[in-house]
Amino acid sequence: VEELRLRETLEKHGGCVNCVSWNDDASLLISGSDDMTVCVWGCGAKMPLKGSAFTGHTHNVFASEFVPQSNSAYCVTTSADGDVRLVDLERGFRGPAPAHYGAGMGFGMTFVPNEPNTFLSCHQDGRVRLFDLRQSHGGFEGNSHEIVVDLSACGPTSEIVFDPTAPTTFAACSDDPHVRVFDLRHVKSNRREAARECPAAPSVRSPGFEGISGLAYSSKGELAINCKGDDVYLLDTRRAAANINSEERIFKSFSVPWEMPITHQAAKRYVGRRNVKTFLKGVAFMCDDEYVTTGGDDGNVYVWHKDTCELVCKMQADSQVVNTVLPHPHLPTIVCCGIDNHVRVF
Numbered sequence: 001v002e003e004l005r006l007r008e009t010l011e012k013h014g015g016c017v018n019c020v021s022w023n024d025d026a027s028l029l030i031s032g033s034d035d036m037t038v039c040v041w042g043c044g045a046k047m048p049l050k051g052s053a054f055t056g057h058t059h060n061v062f063a064s065e066f067v068p069q070s071n072s073a074y075c076v077t078t079s080a081d082g083d084v085r086l087v088d089l090e091r092g093f094r095g096p097a098p099a100h101y102g103a104g105m106g107f108g109m110t111f112v113p114n115e116p117n118t119f120l121s122c123h124q125d126g127r128v129r130l131f132d133l134r135q136s137h138g139g140f141e142g143n144s145h146e147i148v149v150d151l152s153a154c155g156p157t158s159e160i161v162f163d164p165t166a167p168t169t170f171a172a173c174s175d176d177p178h179v180r181v182f183d184l185r186h187v188k189s190n191r192r193e194a195a196r197e198c199p200a201a202p203s204v205r206s207p208g209f210e211g212i213s214g215l216a217y218s219s220k221g222e223l224a225i226n227c228k229g230d231d232v233y234l235l236d237t238r239r240a241a242a243n244i245n246s247e248e249r250i251f252k253s254f255s256v257p258w259e260m261p262i263t264h265q266a267a268k269r270y271v272g273r274r275n276v277k278t279f280l281k282g283v284a285f286m287c288d289d290e291y292v293t294t295g296g297d298d299g300n301v302y303v304w305h306k307d308t309c310e311l312v313c314k315m316q317a318d319s320q321v322v323n324t325v326l327p328h329p330h331l332p333t334i335v336c337c338g339i340d341n342h343v344r345v346f
Helices: 184-189 237-243
Strands: 008-011 017-022 028-033 037-042 049-054 061-066 074-079 084-088 106-111 118-123 127-132 145-150 159-163 166-173 178-183 211-217 222-228 232-236 258-261 267-270 283-286 291-295 300-305 311-316 322-327 334-338 342-345
Touching: 017 322, 017 334, 017 342, 028 061, 037 061, 061 106, 074 106, 074 118, 106 159, 118 159, 145 178, 145 184, 159 211, 166 184, 166 211, 178 184, 222 283, 232 291, 283 322, 291 322, 291 334, 300 322
Parallel strands: 017 061, 211 283
Antiparallel strands: 008 342, 017 028, 028 037, 037 049, 061 074, 074 084, 106 118, 118 127, 127 145, 159 166, 166 178, 178 258, 211 222, 222 232, 232 267, 283 291, 291 300, 300 311, 322 334, 334 342
């Protein structure tokens, strides 16, 4: 990790690059931008540009994901315009304009493990929506999804991530200092209960705490939490869940979420970077979960040793702010993007 160096600068976008993600086998990279396009890059020595497509969005693309098991021919995107779109990466967006359903900006999405046709999206209105590609003809109409989680009382929902050790379990974060964990099997079958509002909680972190901007699960089910106006934390969710008694739970059964404040005794803390300037700054594990990494407001990428919490690497990756750091799952490579129009590969 200490020997990471800038390898490539990927130049094509005409605006800030907000998101990057790998395809099924991590042989291709997709990036989304303020220019309302997505670009596909190879994963060879030079990471060549394979093509670009207009998404049909009218504002910044905040999230883009390859559709699993689609031969990397399609992606799903969401944007500051609030729409969720299916994009043919050869022809671009060809469907009708999606109906607006009052969700506000779309912040993130993730496909349901082992279900290549379904994915969750999170939005400015605090609600998590479940979409099915089999109901889509390019755009998702107002009745083509269902609300499976309602955190509107807690502010915008900024990210959702699935636990690889329990593939139906996902965590969601918003503007209060709690992480909420849900089981998709129950929220799908018990929509009324799952969509009830949770009470907002006062900040238990530093005076500058402004919410949670990013989450990531390790392969062992540990949860990294990137706080706005505060530090990065690591929770052993198995230990935390075992220590939360019934009186501390907002809801009484796992069919609805359990939550834990990020001050829980199971936490580790990673300090040294600043996270104030942007609202969708992610966090990630790398090198077989040995390290935790995120971007900072100073344009640097920060890497800490997971167990010792020692900062082991800091390197410039953007002229202003790094929002996303994406490690390759198999290679000693990380991809970074932020305010600049470029994607940088280390």
